[in-house]
Amino acid sequence: MEFEHVTFDLPHGTFHALQGGDPDGQPTLVLHGFPDHPPTAKPFLAELGRRGRHVVAPWLRGYAPSPTAGPFDFAALTSDVLALIDRWSPGRAVELVGHDWGALITYDACVTAPERIERAVTLAVPHPLTFLSRPRPAQLRRSWYMGLFQLPGSGWMVTARDLALIDRLWRQWSPSLSLDPALQAELHEHLRASMPAPLKYYRAMLRPGMLGATRRLSQPIAVPLLQLHGADDGCILPPQVDDRHRFAAPHALEVVPDVGHFLHIEAPEAIAERIAAWAE
Structure with missing residues (x-):
C-alpha cells in the first residue's frame, strides 16, 4: 500500500505527514514517539489501511521536516494534534x-477535546x-535516559x-527488533x-506547564480507549495497579507477548488486528 507525503498548514507552521489507506474509511491519526518518525511504521499504517482506515501519520513538533521550534509542553503538543484534526477531518471525530x-x-x-x-x-x-504515581525501582532503572536529557550538552x-x-x-x-x-x-x-x-519534550516535563497537564489528566477519560503494551518492553513497564478510575468510557488493557516497546513495528499485522477487533 502506497503512502503519499502531504503537508498541513497549522498555526505553529507547516507539518508534514504520511497519508494513505481507504479515503472513505475511518479517519485515523497515528502519532509517533521518541526516537522515531512515521516511515518506520509504514507496514503498521498499511495494515490499518487494509482494515478500512484512512490514515494520516504526522511528524510531530520537534521532528524535521515539521517545525522544530518549541515550546514542547503538553498544551502545545496537543494543540498541534487538535489543529490537525480540524484541518484534516472537519466535522468528523477521528480514531487516535x-x-x-x-x-x-x-x-x-482525550481529556482536552473528547468530542473530536x-x-x-x-x-x-x-x-x-x-506512570508517575508509583515508580518502581525497575522502572526508574529504565528511565535513566530522561535524566540524561536534562543535562547541558x-x-x-x-x-x-x-x-x-x-x-x-x-x-x-x-x-x-532489528530495524531495516x-x-x-x-x-x-x-x-x-x-x-x-x-x-526538549523531556525537559518540558519539569517545567510549570506540566502542572496544567496534570490537572487536566486528573479528569476521567470519557473516550473509549485501548491500551496495548509489549511484554518485553525495555523502556516502560506495563501498569501493575488498578487505574480503572481514570477511565469513564469503555476501556481495555492488553499486554502483548513477545514484543517490546516498538510493538507496532515488530508485529504490525497483529497490533492492527487487535485494534480492529477492539473497535468492532
Missing part, C-alpha cells in the same frame, strides 16, 4: 492512535498519572558517533536534522 510520546499526547487530547475523538489507542505507555551526546545512543535505546527497548538498514538510515537523517528538539 499514539505510541510513546504520541500516547501521552493521545491521553491529553471517536476512540483512542495508546501503545507502550500507561496513563501518565499512573545532551544533544551533542545523542548525536555523537552517528547517533549510537539512539541505536542503543532501540536495542534495549525492543530486544527482538534503509529505514534506520532514514531515521538517522531526520533525527540529525531535528536535534536537540526531541530532547
